[in-house]
Amino acid sequence: MISIKTLEQSFREMLRIRLFEERVRREFGKGDMPGFVHVYVGAEAIAVAVCSQLEKTDMITSTHRGHGHCLAKGVEIAPMVAELYGRESGLCHGRGGSMHIADFSKGVLGANAIVGGGIGLAVGAALAAQTLKDGRIAVTFFGDGASNQGVLHESMNLASIWKLPVVFVCENNGWAESTPASYSTSVSDIATRAAGYSIPGVAVDATDYGAMHIAAEQAISRARVGDGPTFIEAKFPRQVGHYVGDGEAYRNRDERKNARDSDVIAKTRLALESRGVDVISIVSETENLIIKELDSAFDAARQGKWPSTDELEKYVYSS
Amino acid sequence: MISIKTLEQSFREMLRIRLFEERVRREFGKGDMPGFVHVYVGAEAIAVAVCSQLEKTDMITSTHRGHGHCLAKGVEIAPMVAELYGRESGLCHGRGGSMHIADFSKGVLGANAIVGGGIGLAVGAALAAQTLKDGRIAVTFFGDGASNQGVLHESMNLASIWKLPVVFVCENNGWAESTPASYSTSVSDIATRAAGYSIPGVAVDATDYGAMHIAAEQAISRARVGDGPTFIEAKFPRQVGHYVGDGEAYRNRDERKNARDSDVIAKTRLALESRGVDVISIVSETENLIIKELDSAFDAARQGKWPSTDELEKYVYSS
Amino acid sequence: MSTAVSDQMVEKSFLQALNDAIAFSMRNDFRVIVLGEDIAGGAGQGTPLEGSMGGTFGVTKGLLEEFGKDRVRDTPISEAGITAATVGAAMAGLRPVLDLMWASFAPNCFDQILNQAAKLRFMSGGQAKIPLVIRMAVGGGLRAAAQHSDTLYPLFTHLPGLKVVVPATPAEASGLLIASINDDNPVVFLEHMALYRTTGLVPVNHEAMSLGKLGVLRPGTDLTIACVGQAALLGIEAAEILAIEGIDAEVISLRTLQPLDLDGLVACVSETQRLVIVEESPPRCSVSADIAASISELLFGHLLAPIGRVNSAATPVPFSPPLEDAYLPSVAKIVNKCKVVLSAV
Amino acid sequence: MSTAVSDQMVEKSFLQALNDAIAFSMRNDFRVIVLGEDIAGGAGQGTPLEGSMGGTFGVTKGLLEEFGKDRVRDTPISEAGITAATVGAAMAGLRPVLDLMWASFAPNCFDQILNQAAKLRFMSGGQAKIPLVIRMAVGGGLRAAAQHSDTLYPLFTHLPGLKVVVPATPAEASGLLIASINDDNPVVFLEHMALYRTTGLVPVNHEAMSLGKLGVLRPGTDLTIACVGQAALLGIEAAEILAIEGIDAEVISLRTLQPLDLDGLVACVSETQRLVIVEESPPRCSVSADIAASISELLFGHLLAPIGRVNSAATPVPFSPPLEDAYLPSVAKIVNKCKVVLSAV
Ligand SMILES: Cc1ncc(C[n+]2csc(CCOP(=O)(O)OP(=O)(O)O)c2C)c(N)n1
């Protein structure tokens, strides 16, 4: 069992992500955020359990649903929000947007809008760490949908034969857009696929923060000491639409309702309370802090400068 | 155990393939066969066990090492040899050559020079059969090297969720060019990967014809009755170089020698003899028949007409 | 409705035209099946067949209900596997219509397109027949950024063995998709996202348009604006602006990039002697370069001005709206380019 | 050897030049690693490190012995996975040199090339740096047929974010490969198989050639023959034949297709006023089309004849020798095209 302190700290972090994402949803509704966004609501335990146990120099690759990974890895809010609005002060100077948000200074090698796109990049990052013997490790997050991309198979094989310091984290929310994993995926625990690559695979209930934390701890320490890759399947039900604005007409009402009933933040809250923690103050503290930060981040982003069209070709090549 | 009759018949067929391939090697040495060729020596049990239990309308996809599959599926020798020489009378009118040899009239949807290229095509052929409800099944042959291509993973998943009538046959000869499977492949029995797709997987000693035959029988009958895909890993040691002319300098001498010691044709010969069959007559009969056929096929191919360069663009589009 | 329908037209959206064309083809030929990620969508959840998504843009909505699960299949996210499967299925007797969602995902199955679909007929000496349509949404403007906005027009056009279709209007969407499904070759069918909601008149009788004939969307005598797909709408707007200044521009929808109606183009440009090509792709080795090279050669000495090309910028597609706008071809850029071409002696 | 080596040249094969360039770069920078299928080959079998294959053509032979297994890695047959890994490794501090064997296998990792390597720097607003060289053998002539003979020159050149290098001589192989490994961008380095055994003089000091400058292999005043990679050897042969007839052709190796030395080309063609482009790729949306379009525009009115283009046929690459010969550009085709271009007034 993890310590109260860890649980409390992680709760704060999960709540921060939740509040960020709920705010993004609301602001998106105003219609001035370009493109489309996918929020991390319900998955918070995964990013927090993993990233809170990484070093700043460790590297992660993310997905189209990447805000949670960024926040958990220490990326600052203001430049994230500016990126969502395509401003010059954004992390990617407005070139990437939500689906390509990246912060190399924090080890975030980028969200990736190609489903499965980040998996192999993380394996490569781990190869670099192993070759340079600099102690870094890499983590790749990807969805249940992405688990049917061939590059996962190739990447697991590579990571295994080279014993690379990488952790595969499959965020199984049961859906890929409108397609249920139960239909598209030929196995009930995706983690069982890891055995085909001699990689330890574990399926975890990602609505149980403690379990998620321990699974992440073990995987990270395996990677850190040179024992090679681990595959974590983090299971949780998708609480929200695929993208902000998705009405989920294709989805059974009961299933949606049940999903909301096993929310990790609510569950962690109960767990903390049952261990005597004053959750109400933690919540209001966290809210106060982040709401201010968000207010000013959204204001600044909306008033931020657009990238100059003179610099359209600026980042195509490095010179 | 399989019947003597079946074993004898299969022995004839394996011998035919062996004699064909040995002849190809010799003829290739003369320098007038264009391109490069890969022979099926040592793998004969696989093609024969599988294809002898298929219907003519069943479909297979093959590899760069496809002569054995063609012969076992009933393709005629003369147009095969003509294709190896790039003649108009070849199966593909000289457009394909050894690595792309195909005979749709016999259900051979083509050798494929992209490692792993045929796997998904067979899944699609099985999809057609299932949709058209015409009773056909499909088989895909591929190597241990190909088993690390992502498309195998995607194809197994598809075949499984759709319960397609397809058999995956992994010909594990221990090598992919100069790369040993023990190095490149993260699991000792590739067949164990099938479990990740809820597909029955079986590893078979392909130098034991009877075992191979039974494994094929079970897989084919599963497909035929609508029980879905099976994965067979047929293990045998590569007896020859990767391509004709490969000196295998990269390979350990003892390992090469051992490979030749467990030859399926020699072993089947002993098995037949021990069951009282007059193998010497079978061999000489088979030799007599095929040598004549080969003589005339090679003569005809060498004297065959080249494709007309006026028809260079003929088969790009169908009209 | 029962007589003389052949001249009748009905107003519908580009999206509806595609949906109707697929349904029409499926009714006519049981071998036609459709498949792709989310093209039925959520099927099997809750009340059977209800609320199905019909693909990201809704093009395949309703097909599941009419044709059932065997002919309308959601797939896993496995572009290589599903594309290979459709190539195999086509060789084995079906006529699949595959939805790849965005063209930017096609690189995931480029082996299956380039080495398999495009080459198998040739390599097999004419044995393989691959009646396969691969539909993809292309193009920018949605602020979908670099990995969701490619057109890849030139990449597909470069590959012998493929046909490449780029409808610009609902009528073209209908006629060209029906023709593509009827065609015995692999056809890459590229639908610009900005077109789905556009509307126009479409023949009610679902007539196929021939692949390899351009369409003149607006006649004109002063110069020719040849457009790839959705760019034709920009071309027409540009022509209208030019018309105010007394310039009479002809606007062409190329309709198919392979086969390309080079004869038709030469005929048009022989008259106007001035050509601007508009294409939403980066400029290098592009369709505009391809056409400019051919027309420069065929009409050498007959052109009154260098051929003008309006392409996307030579960058990945940026997210930020002003950058994306600067990246894309636009009416203003076309008007300017036309003026340059017209001002040359 | 110790003084004034800068002018010294040594005769070596194209293959040896590549091998030396890689070894040189690996000695200079510990971040340079090489990997690919069979590039060490059989390592670990039998006597350690003995008999290693060094790749299909032997380009990487001996590197394993000098640099060890951590820096010289055989890979499984997983083009997508290994390419993604090199992109990730490049972003994380290495400078990988990846061998994909044949360019025809690159479609297996087209997502990694097109959506990842080429775009990540741009999408990340300049954060990602991807010093990656992807080497591939290209081209026909080996009777290797459709799935082993593509060049794909235009496909790579179309993609902003990549550099594309096509050496024609051992000196270019050396200078351009060193420059490519030094470059901080993803570089697609395309080696025509017919070149490996050719020999020529190479500077002993391993000087980098700049990416983006064409090379004049043969000066000439009557027309310019601009060639992509190995086609330059055909161009030179053609020029020699033309010389017998008193025609003085200039032969250019383009060296890099991206960046393209358009200024250099304009300078050359301004002099000769006649241009033939030679490229072993099918013609549509090709490099020859790209260059013809640009030069036609930039030198409009200054050319004495339409630009001539010699490409491969518009087919997959056939197996049968006479068909493959008919498919490929050839000295005879170049000579003929030059004469056509010269006969135009
Ligand atoms: C290669 C590719 N194919 C398809 C898509 C379209 N797409 C975007 S997200 C998505 C579903 C992904 O599902 P999953 O991996 O489970 O992640 P989740 O959205 O559930 O977090 C799909 C199909 C894409 N972006 N990239």
Ligand SMILES: Cc1ncc(C[n+]2csc(CCOP(=O)(O)OP(=O)(O)O)c2C)c(N)n1
């Ligand atoms: C996509 C692809 N990558 C690489 C190659 C080069 N190649 C041809 S055969 C081969 C080895 C294949 O090994 P395996 O699948 O085990 O078949 P085997 O030759 O042993 O029968 C390789 C790497 C190829 N043809 N296609």
Ligand SMILES: [Mg+2]
């Ligand atoms: Mg999911």
Ligand SMILES: [Mg+2]
């Ligand atoms: Mg093998």
